[in-house]
Amino acid sequence: MRTLQTRFRLLLSFLIVLSFGLCLTAGAVSPVLLKEDFETVVDGLPSGWTLAAPGPMGLSTEYVFSGATSFYMEDLSNQSAVTIRSFHIPVEAGQEYMASIWAMVIKGNAFLYMEFWSSPDEPRIHFVTDRIEASKEWQQLVTKEVAPENAVSMTITLSLIRNNVGKTYYDNLEVVKVEE
Numbered sequence: 001m002r003t004l005q006t007r008f009r010l011l012l013s014f015l016i017v018l019s020f021g022l023c024l025t026a027g028a029v030s031p032v033l034l035k036e037d038f039e040t041v042v043d044g045l046p047s048g049w050t051l052a053a054p055g056p057m058g059l060s061t062e063y064v065f066s067g068a069t070s071f072y073m074e075d076l077s078n079q080s081a082v083t084i085r086s087f088h089i090p091v092e093a094g095q096e097y098m099a100s101i102w103a104m105v106i107k108g109n110a111f112l113y114m115e116f117w118s119s120p121d122e123p124r125i126h127f128v129t130d131r132i133e134a135s136k137e138w139q140q141l142v143t144k145e146v147a148p149e150n151a152v153s154m155t156i157t158l159s160l161i162r163n164n165v166g167k168t169y170y171d172n173l174e175v176v177k178v179e180e
Contacts, residue, residue, distance in 0.1 A: 030098070030176035030177055030178055030179045031176060031177045031179070032174060032175070032176050033089050033097070033175045033176060033177060034086060034089055034099075034156065034173065034174070034175035035173070035174050035175075036086075036172075036173040036174075037066070037067050037171070037172060037173075038059065038067075038069055038070055038071035038170060038171055038172075038173075039059075039067050039068060039069055040059075041058065041059055041071075044057065044058055045057075045084055046071065046084070046086075048086065048087035049084050049085060049086050049087065050084065050085050050087075051083075051084055052083035052084060052085045052157065052159075053080065053081040053082055053083040053159070054082070055073065055074060055075055055076065055080065055081075055082030055160070056072075056073070056074040056076065056082070057071065057072060057073040057074065057082060057084070058071070058072065059071060059072075060072040060169060062169070063104045063106075063169040064169075064171060065102040065104075065138050065169075065171035065172055066171060066172055067171070067172075070104075070169040070170060070171040071158075071169070071170045071171070072167065072168065072169045072170075073158065073160055073167070073168055073170070074160070074166070074167040074168075075108065075160035075161075075164055075165055075166050075167070076165065077165065078162065078163045078164065078165050079162065080162060081159055081160060081161045081162045081164075082159065082160045083157060083158070083159040083160070083161075084157070084158050084159075085115075085155050085156070085157045086155050086156040086157070087155070088117065088120050088153035088154070088155055089153055089154050089155065089156075089175065090152065090153055091116065091147040091151050091152065091153055091154050092147060093147050093148060093149050093150065093151050093152075094146060094147060094149070095146065095147050095177060095178075096144065096145065096146045096147075096177075096178040097114065097144070097145060097146075097147060097154060097175065097176065097177055097178060098142065098143065098144040098175070098176050098178050099112060099114050099142070099143045099144075099156050099173070099174070099175045099176075100140055100141065100142045100143075100173070100174055101140070101141050101158070101170055101171070101172065101173040101174075102138050102139070102140055102141075102170070102171045102172045103132060103138070103139055103140075103141055103168050103169065103170050103171075104135075104136065104137065104138050104139070104168065104169040105132055105133060105134040105135060105136075105139070105166065105167075105168045106134060106136060106166070106167040106168065106169070107134050107165065107166040107167050108133075108134060108160060108164045108165055108166015108167070108168070109131050109132065109133050109134070109160070109161070109164050109166060110131065110132050110141065110158075110160065110166075110168040110170070111129055111130070111131050111141075111157075111158070111159045111160070111161060112129060112130045112131075112141040112142075112143055112156070112157075112158060113127050113128070113129045113143070113155075113156065113157035113158075113159065114127060114128050114129075114143040114145055114154060114156060114175075115127040115154060115155045115156075115157060116145075116147055116148050116151040116153070116154050117151065117152065117153045117154065117155065118150045118151060118152060119152065120153060124155075125148055125150065125151060126145075126148045126151070128143045128144075128145045129143060130142055130143050134166065138171075144178065154175075156173065156175060158170055
């Protein structure tokens with residue numbers, strides 16, 4: 001009888017410790033601020049995004065990281081760029097943020113920018129970027145940065161910059177607020 005009670009107490013203690021640990025872990029989950037799977041477009045762009053520099057782009061089923069489609073961008077000239085920018089995402093100054101996206105670079109280089117703004121009507125005040133080169137394999141671009149003191153919003157920009165003739169497929173963008 002004592003053995004059964006001891007086992008029950010041990011099991012109960014284990015479950016209490018496990019549930020406490022799960023609660024602590026659940027509190028550390030970073031809030032997702034933007035998740036774009038590139039499955040639909042509105043007027044040729046992901047919903048809410050703007051065209052910063054025109055070029056061939058759109059949904060594709062040729063190379064897909066997950067889901068049914070990815071978003072491709074192609075730069076046909078070394079005299080221009082092809083760039084799209086997300087809508088403004090509110091941020092807290094001093095808070096750390098992270099953006100990640102999967103990309104398959106067929107030719108050239110792919111860029112992911114995290115841009116911070118003091119106002120949507122003013123020039124950006126700070127940015128960080130990640131770049132990958134052609135490999136014809138899915139690679140992850142990641143940027144992580146603390147919002148500057150006077151930042152009120154951030155945007156995410158996908159770009160094939162000038163002097164970079166190339167083609168890239170993007171999929172599974174996620175922007176999170178980094179929680180300690």
